[in-house]
C-alpha cells in the first residue's frame with residue numbers, strides 16, 4: 002500500500018488507511034454524496050482515479066458501480082483502485098475509458114452518473130457533459146472548478162497553457178451559469194448546488210426530459226448531434 006500513490010485517504014480498518022492527500026470526510030459534504038440515496042442504484046463514476054467515490058457508492062448500497070478513467074493523465078490511479086478493490090472484496094467494475102468514449106453501447110445506462118473534478122481537464126467540456134448525461138437515467142452529480150466572475154451569462158474560457166493552477170492538464174474554466182445551461186441542454190435541471198474550496202462547486206441535477214427527442218434545438222442542428230450515439 003505504501004508503494005502506491007494515493008489521492009484519497011481510504012480507511013480499511015480503524016488502524017489502517019491509505020496515505021492520501023485528500024480528506025474524504027470533507028468530500029462527502031463537498032460532493033453532496035451524503036444527500037444521495039445509492040441503495041439499489043446503478044452508478045457510473047467518471048474520472049474515478051483511486052476509486053474513492055465508487056467504493057463510497059457501493060458501500061452505501063449501490064447495486065452496480067462502474068468507475069472509468071483515462072489513466073494516461075493519472076497513471077497511479079489504476080494500481081491504487083485495484084489494490085483497494087481486492088482489499089475491500091469490492092464488486093466495483095473499473096474500466097479504462099475516456100469520457101469522450103462513453104456511450105450506451107459501451108457502458109449501458111445508469112441511475113446516477115458522477116463526474117467529479119473532470120470538467121476543467123476537458124478541452125471539449127460540452128461534449129463531456131453531453132456524454133455523462135447520455136447514459137444517465139435520472140441523476141447527475143457534477144463537481145468542478147468554476148470561475149467566480151460574471152454569472153449573468155454562461156461562459157467558458159480556454160487555458161492553452163498552465164494558467165489554471167500551473168497545471169497543463171487543465172483546459173477549461175466554466176462559470177456556474179455555464180454548468181447549469183449545459184446540463185439543461187441535455188435535459189437535466191440543477192436542484193442543488195454546494196460550493197467548496199472557494200472556486201469549486203458540486204451540482205446535483207435531475208433529468209426533466211429526454212434531451213434528444215424532446216429538445217427540438219438539439220434535433221435541428223447537425224453540430225449538436227455530431228457526437229450523439
Ligand SMILES: C[S@@+](CC[C@H](N)C(=O)[O-])C[C@H]1O[C@@H](n2cnc3c(N)ncnc32)[C@H](O)[C@@H]1O
Pocket residue numbers: 047048049050051069070071072073074075078098099100101116117118119122123
Ligand atoms: C482531479 S482528478 C478527480 C478524481 C476524483 N473524481 C475526485 O474527484 O477526487 C481527475 C480525474 O479525471 C481523470 N480524467 C481526466 N480527463 C479524463 C478524460 N478525458 N476521460 C476520463 N477520465 C479523465 C484523470 O485521470 C483523473 O483521475
